[in-house]
Amino acid sequence: MADIVLDKVSKRFPDGTVAVRDVDLEIADGEFVILVGPSGCGKSTTLNMIAGLEDISSGELRIGGQRVNDKAPRDRDIAMVFQSYALYPNMTVRENMAFPLRLQKLDRETINAKVEDAAKVLELTALLDRKPSNLSGGQRQRVAMGRAIVRQPKAFLMDEPLSNLDAKLRVQMRTVVSRLQKQLGTTTVYVTHDQTEAMTLGDRVVIMRGGEVQQVGPPQELYDHPRNLFVAGFIGSPSMNFLHAAVEDGRLRTALGDVPIGDRVRRQLDGADAPRELILGVRPEHFEDAALIDDETRRRGLEFEAPVEIVESMGSDKYVYFTVEGERASAAELEELAADAGAADFTGAGASLVTRLSAESPVAEGETRRVWFNLEKIHLFDPSNGRNLTLHEGRAAGALAD
Amino acid sequence: MSVNATPTGADVAANAERSAGRHAAVPTQRARRGRAPLSENKKAERRLGWLLCAPAALVMLAVTAYPIIYSVWLSLQRFDLRFPDQREFIGLENYATVLTNEFWWTAFGVTALITVVTVAVELVLGMGLALVMHRTLVGRGIVRTAALIPYGIVTVVAAFSWRYAWTPGTGYLANLFGEGAPLTERASSLAIIMLAEIWKTTPFMALLLMAGLALVPEDLLKAASTDGATAWQRFTKVMLPVMKPAILVALLFRTLDAFRVFDNIFILTAGANETSSVSMLTYNNLIRGLNLGIGSTMSVLIFIAVAIVAFVFVKLFGTAAPGSSDDERR
Ligand SMILES: Nc1ncnc2c1ncn2[C@@H]1O[C@H](COP(=O)(O)OP(=O)(O)O)[C@@H](O)[C@H]1O
Ligand SMILES: [Mg+2]
Numbered sequence: 001m002a003d004i005v006l007d008k009v010s011k012r013f014p015d016g017t018v019a020v021r022d023v024d025l026e027i028a029d030g031e032f033v034i035l036v037g038p039s040g041c042g043k044s045t046t047l048n049m050i051a052g053l054e055d056i057s058s059g060e061l062r063i064g065g066q067r068v069n070d071k072a073p074r075d076r077d078i079a080m081v082f083q084s085y086a087l088y089p090n091m092t093v094r095e096n097m098a099f100p101l102r103l104q105k106l107d108r109e110t111i112n113a114k115v116e117d118a119a120k121v122l123e124l125t126a127l128l129d130r131k132p133s134n135l136s137g138g139q140r141q142r143v144a145m146g147r148a149i150v151r152q153p154k155a156f157l158m159d160e161p162l163s164n165l166d167a168k169l170r171v172q173m174r175t176v177v178s179r180l181q182k183q184l185g186t187t188t189v190y191v192t193h194d195q196t197e198a199m200t201l202g203d204r205v206v207i208m209r210g211g212e213v214q215q216v217g218p219p220q221e222l223y224d225h226p227r228n229l230f231v232a233g234f235i236g237s238p239s240m241n242f243l244h245a246a247v248e249d250g251r252l253r254t255a256l257g258d259v260p261i262g263d264r265v266r267r268q269l270d271g272a273d274a275p276r277e278l279i280l281g282v283r284p285e286h287f288e289d290a291a292l293i294d295d296e297t298r299r300r301g302l303e304f305e306a307p308v309e310i311v312e313s314m315g316s317d318k319y320v321y322f323t324v325e326g327e328r329a330s331a332a333e334l335e336e337l338a339a340d341a342g343a344a345d346f347t348g349a350g351a352s353l354v355t356r357l358s359a360e361s362p363v364a365e366g367e368t369r370r371v372w373f374n375l376e377k378i379h380l381f382d383p384s385n386g387r388n389l390t391l392h393e394g395r396a397a398g399a400l401a402d
Numbered sequence: 403m404s405v406n407a408t409p410t411g412a413d414v415a416a417n418a419e420r421s422a423g424r425h426a427a428v429p430t431q432r433a434r435r436g437r438a439p440l441s442e443n444k445k446a447e448r449r450l451g452w453l454l455c456a457p458a459a460l461v462m463l464a465v466t467a468y469p470i471i472y473s474v475w476l477s478l479q480r481f482d483l484r485f486p487d488q489r490e491f492i493g494l495e496n497y498a499t500v501l502t503n504e505f506w507w508t509a510f511g512v513t514a515l516i517t518v519v520t521v522a523v524e525l526v527l528g529m530g531l532a533l534v535m536h537r538t539l540v541g542r543g544i545v546r547t548a549a550l551i552p553y554g555i556v557t558v559v560a561a562f563s564w565r566y567a568w569t570p571g572t573g574y575l576a577n578l579f580g581e582g583a584p585l586t587e588r589a590s591s592l593a594i595i596m597l598a599e600i601w602k603t604t605p606f607m608a609l610l611l612m613a614g615l616a617l618v619p620e621d622l623l624k625a626a627s628t629d630g631a632t633a634w635q636r637f638t639k640v641m642l643p644v645m646k647p648a649i650l651v652a653l654l655f656r657t658l659d660a661f662r663v664f665d666n667i668f669i670l671t672a673g674a675n676e677t678s679s680v681s682m683l684t685y686n687n688l689i690r691g692l693n694l695g696i697g698s699t700m701s702v703l704i705f706i707a708v709a710i711v712a713f714v715f716v717k718l719f720g721t722a723a724p725g726s727s728d729d730e731r732r
Contacts, residue, residue, distance in 0.1 A: 014539070048624075051624075051627075051628050052627070052628075053624050053627060053628070072627075073627040073628045073630075074627065074628075074629075074630040074631065074632065078628060079628060079629075080624070080625065080628040082621045082624070082625060083621075084619060084621045086619065086621040086622050086624065086625035088622065088625075088626075088639075088640060088643070088644075089643075089644060090643035090644065090646075099626075099629055099639075100629035100630050103629060103630040103631055103635065104630060147625075147629070151629075157628075
């Protein structure tokens with residue numbers, strides 16, 4: 001058990017690629033931290049540097065208060081779980097799990113006892129004498145976990161451990177991982193490109209893009225108060241809707257109508273070099289069927305009418321897709337999100353608006369419906385650098401705040 | 403912190419069990435299907451498979467089976483081209499003659515020695531070379547090409563250059579080691595023959611082993627590193643077992659090849675001072691001596707020896723083939 005501190009850690013590969021740039025991160029003892037981002041953003045490289053599998057180009061890494069930059073993986077006392085499971089094909093499940101203990105030169109009885117315990121926790125007892133080639137994906141995954149926990153290391157590092165499982169098994173294993181981590185209380189760094197995993201698993205989430213940390217915080221905070229366009233678009237499923245907004249006479253001209261702005265945002269738009277165009281972001285759940293809201297709520301938002309494209313009834317609520325006219329929001333971040341395979345469900349900058357309305361709404365495909373959205377919950381981004389202009393001291397305050 | 407089957411643990415287990423149950427059934431199902439009678443569809447597919455193989459099988463029969471059978475037939479006759487009238491069927495008499503002949507056993511011993519020593523040394527050197535080529539990041543192509551040059555040189559040409567190098571007076575290697583004529587003594591001749599063999603075929607061994615190295619997943623070595631293995635432990639406990647099939651293939655190829663050693667001996671010593679291999683001896687009887695009966699007997703004996711080696715290796719393969727395991731083989 002130990003805390004892990006990354007102090008301005010960077011990685012430059014021999015071919016000149018800078019995969020990780022000045023990452024500062026403090027992971028407390030026993031904390032479960034998720035590294036998330038599109039593929040190629042440097043998550044695995046960061047994890048490998050913590051494990052000692054890649055050299056650190058600059059910066060300092062401390063585990064349990066001790067600088068470990070130059071220590072070999074075997075001297076760092078960390079266990080790693082790989083996406084490919086990396087089970088030794090020539091060894092049985094028992095031998096796989098015993099491998100790290102055998103290398104520690106523990107006596108046979110201790111090894112057996114520890115392996116049996118870990119096998120019990122992961123329900124692998126019946127499989128102990130099988131070879132990995134005779135196991136299903138889910139079973140292999142559990143053996144890989146077992147090999148990590150038998151050793152009781154200072155920290156667990158997991159690199160997309162569930163990505164090779166089918167969707168259903170992935171959800172099941174997610175709870176297994178989560179409970180196991182709570183039960184053992186071991187510091188864990190978990191890499192994924194799946195935002196759902198990131199939201200549901202960790203105490204804190206680190207969002208990375210192009211080798212740099214975008215934002216660090218508890219999942220809900222990242223969801224509610226994204227620091228920039230990238231974080232806003234990456235977190236959430238379905239993703240946030242993004243619309244083009246032109247600044248004109250102290251209002252924002254958007255496809256959903258003219259949006260009034262409060263003093264705080266206006267001050268930011270006053271400068272000579274202030275952006276004349278913005279990107280407006282609204283999450284699907286901040287829309288509602290205009291017929292279903294009371295007057296009190298109505299005053300906090302804005303209404304518009306749009307043709308209904310598709311209605312997906314989920315039982316508890318309805319996902320309704322509207323066609324909206326007008327200019328598309330465009331920014332580098334949005335293109336990157338749309339291109340990333342991990343964010344395949346990224347719909348934010350498309351032609352249709354995704355909304356989540358109450359199940360009671362009688363909305364039907366083909367009709368034109370009047371919809372309300374909450375102005376206190378919208379975000380405004382500067383397209384040139386992606387900064388969230390509605391953020392004040394780390395909290396998002398909507399467009400109207402004074 | 404400790405790993406215990408606490409209630410939470412049991413919960414986890416129960417959860418996991420659900421997922422396990424579905425998969426646990428898979429192997430038994432597969433086994434049952436293997437034993438079930440084949441459907442019409444399967445039969446037709448199998449027939450097509452045989453038909454597709456037939457042309458290749460026929461060609462193989464024509465170019466390999468016929469000569470083999472013909473030599474067996476010759477080996478059962480007294481048939482010396484110098485005395486063609488005395489040709490007659492004599493059963494296994496030729497075999498008795500060869501197997502009681504001391505020249506044959508000397509040559510067999512020389513061949514076995516050369517095979518064992520060269521293959522063992524080549525395995526070690528080849529593995530080293532393969533690791534170097536596998537790990538080289540810069541100039542990979544150049545390193546690999548350079549390493550393969552000895553293998554690309556015609557054996558006879560290389561053998562001549564070795565012979566000149568060891569010729570007293572003019573050869574640079576002979577001069578290096580002082581007086582004496584190493585190719586006129588048995589021990590040094592054999593050593594030089596083996597050196598020439600090793601120099602020539604180590605690259606081939608390295609190439610085969612490098613293909614095996616490529617089979618070792620990078621993640622496996624990373625996992626072993628974090629599990630606490632040193633570089634040597636990673637090599638012996640992870641790399642070698644995973645590479646075992648590739649190593650066996652390389653050993654098989656090289657053993658069969660080494661057992662037929664001929665060119666180097668032919669050029670370097672011409673079999674003088676009891677340095678003949680079985681192939682040399684066969685050549686002397688069959689081509690120079692024109693004794694088709696005895697020569698063919700020796701070829702058949704070489705064929706049998708090679709077949710035994712191959713059989714042993716294939717037996718070893720059985721347990722090493724990737725993906726096989728106890729309950730699947732049963
Ligand atoms: N050995 C290497 N040499 C050069 N570039 C590399 C190497 N390994 C990874 N990279 C690059 O570093 C970046 C980050 O890679 P990685 O950490 O694997 O991303 P991911 O977030 O998908 O795990 C990628 O652009 C990748 O191409
Ligand atoms: Mg990765």
